[in-house]
């Protein structure tokens with residue numbers, strides 16, 4: 332018998348959708364061309380930021396807030412802290428910018444957030460150089476997400492409910508006629524069929540669904556792991572929050588793995604896909620940028636010696652909003668893609684939404700900003 336849903340792409344979005352579909356009693360087959368988790372995919376790193384701050388765009392703050400109970404439920408079910416809410420501090424370089432706008436939205440929505448002057452920041456986090464910023468916004472619900480561990484946990488839980496997971500299975504063709512999708516073919520010529528098809532192939536979704544000409548821009552995003560030269564205890568998640576200086580284009584995490592801290596960038600990277608080689612090399616220019624960032628904002632850490640690099644690719648739409656929709660001429664085809672460098676925090680909610688769409692034809696959250704037809708306008 333055909334499964335109810337075939338999911339193509341086992342990153343965090345495919346994994347979360349598979350998990351929710353099995354929760355709703357559906358039979359699911361999940362295919363990925365690589366291992367799951369795929370270290371070269373968008374979800375393929377240890378950590379991602381969880382934050383409620385999205386400037387004045389309250390829509391995304393609301394989605395992030397709706398994701399929290401789903402994350403906490405997942406933490407319970409998986410028996411591990413996949414979302415660790417150790418708080419997030421954002422250092423502002425000017426008044427009235429992203430941080431102030433975010434703070435305003437957080438207050439209006441009754442979240443626990445503080446706008447901290449320099450003396451207050453010095454008191455709580457003396458390692459931050461208060462000469463380098465104007466003020467800070469701290470919100471308690473922010474924190475870090477264990478990325479690849481989340482993918483593994485979701486897949487594992489879905490398997491327990493009967494999902495069939497097939498890594499190293501690359502879909503090379505989508506077979507479609509006027510009534511919808513008839514099946515997909517893998518690189519060995521095998522035909523896979525289901526009642527419904529969900530495409531969550533991350534940055535590769537455009538290649539897979541060529542006929543829809545999805546406007547996805549794929550870029551390589553650099554990340555760096557650095558080993559603090561001293562005082563490591565004070566940078567552990569119990570003492571140090573996730574931090575960001577949007578005006579300087581950098582964010583970072585407390586020490587989390589083998590004594591390393593991770594830094595990432597808000598700057599859009601060069602176009603292209605990360606390959607398995609480049610994905611583990613330390614990018615020298617980025618290392619230089621991170622060193623001067625730390626020298627300025629957390630001088631204690633500027634003298635790091637040991638580093639490791641990582642490049643993950645990301646896919647972004649022209650308006651920055653995601654794609655979460657049914658395919659226009661295929662009633663049994665669905666797509667979730669274009670999650671740029673902000674999507675991980677919404678993964679449980681997106682997975683639930685895809686499952687609702689496939690099972691019941693409608694979703695609890697409003698999808699108006701995620702519809703495909705917006706690109707035609």
Ligand SMILES: Cc1cc2nc3c(=O)[nH]c(=O)nc-3n(C[C@H](O)[C@H](O)[C@H](O)COP(=O)(O)OP(=O)(O)OC[C@H]3O[C@@H](n4cnc5c(N)ncnc54)[C@H](O)[C@@H]3O)c2cc1C
Nearest residue numbers: 340342343344364372373374380502533670673674675676
């Ligand atoms: C550097 C970086 C930093 C980020 N930071 C944050 C952050 O701090 N906070 C946050 O919330 N979000 C962040 N994000 C965004 C978040 O990580 C992504 O939005 C999310 O991981 C996207 O998941 P996905 O499942 O759509 O894609 P992916 O994880 O890329 O999964 C797609 C999967 O599809 C598979 N696939 C591709 N083609 C095929 C095929 N033909 N057949 C079968 N399988 C196929 C791939 O192997 C892959 O495993 C960041 C992203 C990047 C790149």
